[in-house]
Amino acid sequence: MTLAPSARASLERLAIDPSAADPLRARRVFARAAALVEWEATDLLTLRALGSGECHSTSLDGRAPWDLGQPAGGDDGALCTQLEPAGRVGAQLGDAPVALFVNAGRYARVPTLAELYGLSGAVRGNAALSSERGVSADVGVRATAPARSALAGGSIDLFAFARRADGLVAYERSGLGYVRPYNVGAARVLGLELLASYRAARWVRAELAATLLDPRDVSPDRATANALLPYQPRLIAVPRVELSTRAPLPGVAEAKLAASYFYSASRYADAAGLVVLPAQQSLDVEGEVSLLGEHLAVRGRVANVLDQARTDLIGYPLPGRAAYLALEGRL
Amino acid sequence: MRRLALAGSLATLAACGVSPVSGTTGGAALDGGAGGACPRALAVVDTDYASTNVSLVSPDGQVRSASLVSSASAAPGLTTALSGDVVLPLARPASGEIVLIDRYPNAVLTWLDPATGDVLAQASVATGFSSNPHDYLEVGAHRAYVTRYGANPSPGREPFDEGGDLLVLDTTTHAVTGRVALAQSGDGAYAPHPDRMVRVGGAAWVSLQRFDASFASAADARVVGVDVATDAVRFSLDLPGLANCGSFAASPSGKVVALACSGVLGPHVALDGRSAVVLLDATAEPPVELRRLAVAVALGAPLAPPLAFASEETLVGVAFGDVGGGRSDVAYAVDARTGAVTRLLDAGAAFALGDVRCSPGCSGLCWLADAHSGALRSWDAATTPLAPRDALVVDTAIGLPPRGLGEL
Structure with missing residues (x-):
């Protein structure tokens, strides 16, 4: 049996400058932690399970999500406003x-x-x-x-x-x-x-x-x-x-x-x-x-x-x- | 074997493609002749603002054609497919034809024969920009007015391209033959945005919404009368304290014309004190304001444009809901003499209720397009209070919700 943990984080930024409306600045902080378990049950059968949790935080008006303060849009003021669990199990028969x-x-x-x-x-x-x-x-x-x-x-x-x-x-x-x-x-x-x-x-x-x-x-x-x-x-x-x-x-x-x-x-x-x-x-x-x-x-x-x-x-x-x-x- | 594989591949390709949901059920023979005292049918615009279908219903509520024409149609003469922003004229066209006003960005009028569903003609009123036509009124055997809500930021490149005006159409050739300017000195930042029209004697009354360029503020609403024989402006009447007035309703006797004003709608569609129903004396010129009905205050919501007389004393209309505030659209009846307001229907959602049409003295019914339930609501207008009838699903072919109504 093997266990493979992983983690990932990213920052996404979006800037829109329309000609006839106010500009928009948005940021998204994303973090993901996952663990993959793999078990070779027999020579022919391998079982896998993956569990993960994703954390999303979005802010508007150009401020970073971790900038606590007066909310101005989006989910300002919180580092992890949306937590999404996910999971997957699978089996492989043969090679x-x-x-x-x-x-x-x-x-x-x-x-x-x-x-x-x-x-x-x-x-x-x-x-x-x-x-x-x-x-x-x-x-x-x-x-x-x-x-x-x-x-x-x-x-x-x-x-x-x-x-x-x-x-x-x-x-x-x-x-x-x-x-x-x-x-x-x-x-x-x-x-x-x-x-x-x-x-x-x-x-x-x-x-x-x-x-x-x-x-x-x-x-x-x-x-x-x-x-x-x-x-x-x-x-x-x-x-x-x-x-x-x-x-x-x-x-x-x-x-x-x-x-x-x-x-x-x-x-x-x-x-x-x-x-x-x-x-x-x-x-x-x-x-x-x-x-x-x-x-x-x-x-x-x-x-x-x-x-x-x-x-x-x-x-x-x-x-x-x-x-x-x-x-x-x-x- | 190879031929079989090739045939299978071609069949897969063909099966995976899509074709428009047809559903066209053609036209319908209507009882009576065009231009009679009573409407022969209701045209219904079913739309989700992405695509559009047009249905026909008899005045007493029988679906005559679930899909006369739609955004999927490619009928001969139809060069521009219907968009998701299609409305019907406020006034019944005397020609008996169905006129579809495809507003923004297409700016195209389409004439249909209700009996066959055939496209008779299609004409652009864009003149080089998305002019956003809002209404169509036949003012003679071969003449019609079209209100153009939009103003052209760069006019002077082709004839009649200013916008914010009435276009004069020859309904035989479907060509633009003239223009009635509606801007006045002193308008300042508040350009005229002509909306709906009603015929009163020899004049076409036009409701002008007068917004600034940002649509964040508005000047007092204005009603302009245009002589249908000379195309000259006969009167101009400002309505102090009211803004953003849209749809007219003429009383059965023709002596009173009502106008629904929404006020300036902010992001939360809230009351701003400039929304009411105003009653105008149509026997005088310029018209005299008879009364204001504080329906918006009574309902706690700004009024939507749809309005119709169920009888000489009773008006039926719609008040706006608010998506963000959890307020639903409401249909109301108001006594024109006392101002007493009755809630007829809570739509259960905002921006769900559409046009209202009543036929006092004819079918005796009031019809309301309810997109949330996907059906037409109706009331018996001869009873007090108005008696609700069963809901009627009209678009059984495609399944789009009804929003617009027009009489034929």
Whole structure:
């Protein structure tokens, strides 16, 4: 049995200077203590348990949360105003080449400063947001093909998960042309995640990452016929092929060429399901050549090679095909 | 096998996409002709301020179309999808058409045929800025006024782009043909923000909210009368001690016009002493103030704009709740002669109650949009006190809550 304690602390600051309103200064102090216990019960079975406590304190008006005094906004005056416990237990059966995983836990997510107070003119905040709390469970398999098998070079991670959350932080488009987070009374998310890779030869590797999602508002008081949560595509798939070779030419240490395709299914922009943001897809190609014993790298990328129409969160069109070139020197 | 895999992949892609929740139930044939003495139907705007649906209800409370048009609609002629800030005209359009006022930021009017649900026309009244149109009043066979609440900070770039005015529309071509300026010398920092309109004889009465640029303070409310034949301002009447007046209500006889004033609403939507219902003598020009009804004081809450006459003696309206203070919206009835106030409904939430429409002498009902319950509330206006009826859910297709009402 092993015990692995850990601790982390961070300070987050947000400054917003709108042109037609008072500036906003917010700070968040975050501290987390956790302990992971791992027990190899048998040669095949490993059990894990993780417990953690998170402490969040937020202040406004530029003052640090630990500055005691007259409150002026947020949670001023207290060092730990929100304590969120979380825990997770899991089991792993087997190891390479095939391992099965089962996990379950309780989680909490405090809204970020950007979710509370905004990020930009297009992504506004909602100071009334409350924390998201829920339980989750997942089951998965990780498999690697044996070296001498027909599928040698292949591996796969496949996980199914379910999450039930109260106060899930979701986004919705406002009629005024920006998106804003809100708490979904009760949400249920089912999903499937896949990461597969296959190295057909030493110089070629193919990958596929995909997420299937079924995110639904299951609040008892939901009145809309639509239950799908806005801004959550039900499918994201990213296939990628990479070709690489070492020393293909004199003076060239390594050359790589990769093509990836991004596909995100269409999604709703509103809770009622009346406004649809179309599917987003683009083909990106990138290449890299390392020269002078890898002291110099030339990288090029062409984004959205097919010049496919894409839109931002609001629905405004994004730039089309674009090319980038970078030069990096290393001593 | 490969074909099967490809077909499966394509099916997965197709199944994972979404399409708008349709729910469009088309138009509905309405009894009687347009412009009759009584409304033929109620148009209901259902919205969560992100998207909008429009329903049709008969005057006696039968849902005729749960979804005539919505933010999901892409009907021919509809170039701008409906936003989440859509209202209906205060006055019943004599043309019989449904006119949707998509206020901010779209600044677009949409004309619909209630019988078919077809979009007849769509016109922008933005003239280069988000002009925030607040009302539409047909003043002739081919003419209409549109109040534009917003003022253009950089005017002079295209015709009629000043804002804070009445636009004159040709309802045949749906083109802007003129503008009635409503600013006056002496306005100072308090620019006119024209809100709702009511037709009184040969004049269109316009309520002007007069805020400073920050909307933190306001000058006395003002009512302006515009001659519908000449587009000239015929009178201007200030209402000392009142501010932020919005919706008019004409009594069944037409002799009295009531106006609900909210006062300046601070962050806690509190009373500031400038909220009341004011009764104006519509037989005089300029109108003479008959009485102020201290409804806001009686309810302890500032009044919301919606207001309607249930009878010659009784008005029905709404008072604002306060989210932070835990106060709910309240629907009230007030006796126009005595000022006695009766609470009709506690909404159970703030910013939940919307428009009020009454049809004394016709259906004899008063209707109130209640977004918190997701239904229309109604009362029998012929009884004293007003007798409540069963709530009516109108948007059974999409499920958006009702907030706006208009008569056809």
